[in-house]
Amino acid sequence: MTTVFERLKAAALSDWNRYVDHPFIRQMEAGTLPQPVFQQYLIQDYLFLIQYARAHALAIYKSRTLEDMHIAQGGLNAILGEMNLHVRLCERWGLSPAQLQAAPEHQATVAYTRYVLDCGQSGDLLDLNVALAPCMIGYAEIGRRLAPALAARPEHPYREWISEYSGQAFQQAAQACIAHMDKLAAHAMTEARFAELTAIFAQAARLEADFWQMGFELADHNA
Numbered sequence: 001m002t003t004v005f006e007r008l009k010a011a012a013l014s015d016w017n018r019y020v021d022h023p024f025i026r027q028m029e030a031g032t033l034p035q036p037v038f039q040q041y042l043i044q045d046y047l048f049l050i051q052y053a054r055a056h057a058l059a060i061y062k063s064r065t066l067e068d069m070h071i072a073q074g075g076l077n078a079i080l081g082e083m084n085l086h087v088r089l090c091e092r093w094g095l096s097p098a099q100l101q102a103a104p105e106h107q108a109t110v111a112y113t114r115y116v117l118d119c120g121q122s123g124d125l126l127d128l129n130v131a132l133a134p135c136m137i138g139y140a141e142i143g144r145r146l147a148p149a150l151a152a153r154p155e156h157p158y159r160e161w162i163s164e165y166s167g168q169a170f171q172q173a174a175q176a177c178i179a180h181m182d183k184l185a186a187h188a189m190t191e192a193r194f195a196e197l198t199a200i201f202a203q204a205a206r207l208e209a210d211f212w213q214m215g216f217e218l219a220d221h222n223a
């Protein structure tokens, strides 16, 4: 059976492809992405994850069942764990967690995170999960696509990042996210609503693409 995720992706395919096939990803795969671009991305991503953790806390609040609460709590825990990758990599560049938290948020970070939070505040748990989905499922798709680059090149400069998202734990979490959206949609989705959900999903995918682009802009600006 077709999942809601597959339907959303098909309905927003050009935005989705601009996100998962962004030059940032192509250059990361080739190992040619300039390190300052990656660093700027990762600093903003740390700030992003702080807000994303709040969005999962909002998902707990928007849950009507204990099962949904546990799923949102699992997402929150995974984010707090994912931030260890950022702390570890940034430490090597001489940046402490306190310095990361003190970095100014770029507009692209503000736009994406506050958009997701607003979807959750103004909508229900399904709206919020659809806004969260490109993040989780897109990174899993990117991880799978970039995994062969690691196998081909043991000293790949972006090995840790790619390993995180191509790893089995993360791939399973993305599958769980797809299944959870189906379960929520079975309760709450009408065909009329599908169009609204597609708009949310496509917007989040565009904000993801802008997030990659921001790395290049900030690195140019600081050069």
Ligand SMILES: Cc1ncc(C[n+]2csc(CCO)c2C)c(N)n1
Binding pocket: 045, 048, 049, 052, 075, 078, 079, 080, 082, 134, 135, 136, 139, 208, 211
């Ligand atoms: C801009 C941006 N988009 C997606 C992710 C990936 N991500 C963020 S939270 C989360 C859930 C579990 O950790 C995942 C996979 C990211 N790091 N940064």
